[in-house]
Amino acid sequence: MADEPLVLGIETSCDETGVGVVRGTTLLADAIASSVDEHARFGGVVPEVASRAHLEAMVPTIERALKEAGVSARDLDGIAVTAGPGLAGALLVGVSAAKAYAYALGKPLYGVNHLASHICVDQLEHGPLPEPTMALLVSGGHSSLLLAPDITSDVRPLGATIDDAAGEAFDKIARVLQLGFPGGPVIDRLAREGDPKAINFPRGLTGPRDAAYDFSFSGLKTAVARWIEAKRNAGEEVPVRDVAASFQEAVVDVLTRKAIRACKDEGVDHLMIGGGVAANSRLRSLAQERCDDAGIILRVPRPKLCTDNGAMVAALGAEMVKRNRPASDWDLSADSSLPVTDPHVPGTGEAHGHAHSHAHGHDHDHVHELSKDNLY
Amino acid sequence: MLLLAVDTATPAVTVALHDGESVLAESNQVDARRHGELLLPSVDKVLAEAGLKLDALTGIVVGVGPGPYTGLRVGLVTASTFATVLGIPVHGLCTLDGLAYAAGAAGIEGPFTVATDARRKEVYWARYEDPRTRVGEPAVDRPADIAERVAGVPAVGQGALLYPEVFTDARAPEHQSAAALASLAVERLAAGQEFLPPTPLYLRRPDAQVPKNYKVVTPQ
Ligand SMILES: [Zn+2]
Numbered sequence: 001m002a003d004e005p006l007v008l009g010i011e012t013s014c015d016e017t018g019v020g021v022v023r024g025t026t027l028l029a030d031a032i033a034s035s036v037d038e039h040a041r042f043g044g045v046v047p048e049v050a051s052r053a054h055l056e057a058m059v060p061t062i063e064r065a066l067k068e069a070g071v072s073a074r075d076l077d078g079i080a081v082t083a084g085p086g087l088a089g090a091l092l093v094g095v096s097a098a099k100a101y102a103y104a105l106g107k108p109l110y111g112v113n114h115l116a117s118h119i120c121v122d123q124l125e126h127g128p129l130p131e132p133t134m135a136l137l138v139s140g141g142h143s144s145l146l147l148a149p150d151i152t153s154d155v156r157p158l159g160a161t162i163d164d165a166a167g168e169a170f171d172k173i174a175r176v177l178q179l180g181f182p183g184g185p186v187i188d189r190l191a192r193e194g195d196p197k198a199i200n201f202p203r204g205l206t207g208p209r210d211a212a213y214d215f216s217f218s219g220l221k222t223a224v225a226r227w228i229e230a231k232r233n234a235g236e237e238v239p240v241r242d243v244a245a246s247f248q249e250a251v252v253d254v255l256t257r258k259a260i261r262a263c264k265d266e267g268v269d270h271l272m273i274g275g276g277v278a279a280n281s282r283l284r285s286l287a288q289e290r291c292d293d294a295g296i297i298l299r300v301p302r303p304k305l306c307t308d309n310g311a312m313v314a315a316l317g318a319e320m321v322k323r324n325r326p327a328s329d330w331d332l333s334a335d336s337s338l339p340v341t342d343p344h345v346p347g348t349g350e351a352h353g354h355a356h357s358h359a360h361g362h363d364h365d366h367v368h369e370l371s372k373d374n375l376y
Numbered sequence: 377m378l379l380l381a382v383d384t385a386t387p388a389v390t391v392a393l394h395d396g397e398s399v400l401a402e403s404n405q406v407d408a409r410r411h412g413e414l415l416l417p418s419v420d421k422v423l424a425e426a427g428l429k430l431d432a433l434t435g436i437v438v439g440v441g442p443g444p445y446t447g448l449r450v451g452l453v454t455a456s457t458f459a460t461v462l463g464i465p466v467h468g469l470c471t472l473d474g475l476a477y478a479a480g481a482a483g484i485e486g487p488f489t490v491a492t493d494a495r496r497k498e499v500y501w502a503r504y505e506d507p508r509t510r511v512g513e514p515a516v517d518r519p520a521d522i523a524e525r526v527a528g529v530p531a532v533g534q535g536a537l538l539y540p541e542v543f544t545d546a547r548a549p550e551h552q553s554a555a556a557l558a559s560l561a562v563e564r565l566a567a568g569q570e571f572l573p574p575t576p577l578y579l580r581r582p583d584a585q586v587p588k589n590y591k592v593v594t595p596q
Contacts, residue, residue, distance in 0.1 A: 046582055048445065048582035048583060049582045051445065051446070051449060052445075052576075052578070052582065055449050055452060055453055055575075055576070056575075058453055058456070058457070059453075059456050059457060059460050062457075062460075063460070073461065088446070089445070089446045089449075092412045092446060092449065092450060093449055093453050095412060096412055096415070096416075096449070096450045096453045096454050096457075097453045097454075097457050099416045099454070100416070100453070100454040100457035100458050100461075101457050101461060103416060103419070103420070103430065104430055104431075104457065104458050104461035104462060105461060330416040330417050330420060331413040331414070331416070331417050332413070333410075333412055333413050334412055
């Protein structure tokens with residue numbers, strides 16, 4: 001075990017400053033500083049607030065992770081960092097810290113993809129990923145179905161949300177119900193006491209002519225809001241628990257149905273679920289039920305590894321080292337719309353970089369910034 | 377003594393090495409959108425030019441702004457991380473003080489104004505009695521609103537050059553120089569003066585709005 005790569009990973013794509021340390025597929029430390037409370041009153045993540053919090057937390061969180069892991073920075077085999085996708089200003093704090101850290105220690109730097117990291121983290125929980133792995137990633141920033149024949153070099157997008165991310169829908173419905181931010185945990189809790197069949201909310205993009213693996217939660221969100229408003233306008237009490245359970249059922253029904261179908265269509269017998277929404281208890285139980293029926297092995301990491309964290313970045317970094325993938329250059333950029341098809345950002349090997357191309361297509365499946373520029 | 381100075385609070389990405397006697401190497405690039413990409417290669421370049429390694433440093437000097445925050449944070453997190461790994465001190469200096477010191481080296485005695493571009497039609501600015509003495513704290517304002525307070529004295533920095541109708545005697549230097557920042561730090565260290573912590577001078581609040589009441593979706 002001792003000869004497996006020892007890697008420190010830094011994650012700052014949204015509102016969590018995460019630093020993890022792993023050796024191969026063994027988790028040694030997972031330190032987190034979150035600014036979620038600072039965003040709560042704004043009803044969503046405010047990029048500048050997140051960036052400020054990352055800067056304050058960055059160095060102390062690195063120190064804490066190393067201490068927790070009980071390893072010396074000098075023994076690291078590499079430093080991995082989320083290069084994208086995510087909030088531009090937030091990513092930049094982590095990327096700059098990772099570069100300085102790697103440079104000062106004389107270690108290779110690996111700029112890695114946030115989405116691939118969400119998949120790779122399961123190696124820390126259930127051992128090496130089968131190849132290929134089917135992955136369903138669901139959070140406030142992303143909702144994607146990905147097929148990963150090789151998590152370090154070959155990740156293929158099968159489908160993604162065409163409008164809101166699944167986690168965003170939870171936040172918005174929580175807001176309509178005046179339950180606060182973030183919405184996921186509170187809706188999960190209330191739904192346990194409600195009837196998921198009480199109201200038949202629409203299942204987006206499930207018609208025979210719809211894209212088989214894409215998702216849409218915007219229509220569902222509007223339908224739920226209208227249903228609630230109709231009750232309020234009629235002067236009736238809104239059955240919050242039944243609404244939460246029925247809404248949640250509509251989301252997880254579509255997510256699991258499409259994920260199982262993708263597994264069957266592609267002949268893949270392993271399904272991995274990651275991202276913050278993977279902490280949802282109903283998603284976990286329904287996915288287990290349907291996987292069992294279909295003879296598919298379900299892999300879902302514990303909730304703390306599903307939400308954004310540094311360990312997942314370290315896990316992917318360790319895999320990069322193990323498979324001899326090229327390190328990134330010192331001019332590595334933070335790329336807010338890094339395509340999911342780039343599991344990492346390999347360097348060109350030239351000391352002083354190349355112009356970075358932003359010509360690739362920007363899909364909808366990355367964190368939505370409230371303001372594009374931090375023009376202060 | 378071997379100091380590495382970095383400043384990313386303005387469109388300039390500027391890095392210098394100073395051994396206490398003189399500037400050994402420096403790198404100056406102006407590109408407001410690429411601080412993140414340019415800084416580390418610049419550090420690597422000045423060290424290579426001086427034939428030194430990072431672990432030879434005895435201290436880090438960093439401009440703490442004021443300046444556009446996204447770029448500013450690149451220099452600060454880089455400086456703090458280096459300092460932590462190397463176990464050496466990091467000395468924060470007001471970015472405008474570096475420009476004032478450079479103005480002094482260019483022959484301006486004082487009093488004068490330093491102004492940098494704060495975007496949104498505003499400037500970050502401060503008045504100086506002489507190149508080493510700032511009057512009060514830096515501020516962010518619309519040029520027209522401070523016209524009376526900066527009238528009658530020379531002004532340096534890109535913020536001054538951008539608004540000649542207010543800064544009628546605008547001059548070079550236009551951009552921040554880490555070499556000047558390092559020289560100023562050497563003087564202050566010798567004089568036993570205090571430095572600022574390596575945290576940004578945020579002169580504006582985040583542009584975050586608490587959402588208005590929930591918007592009804594049902595057509596009225
Ligand atoms: Zn995520």
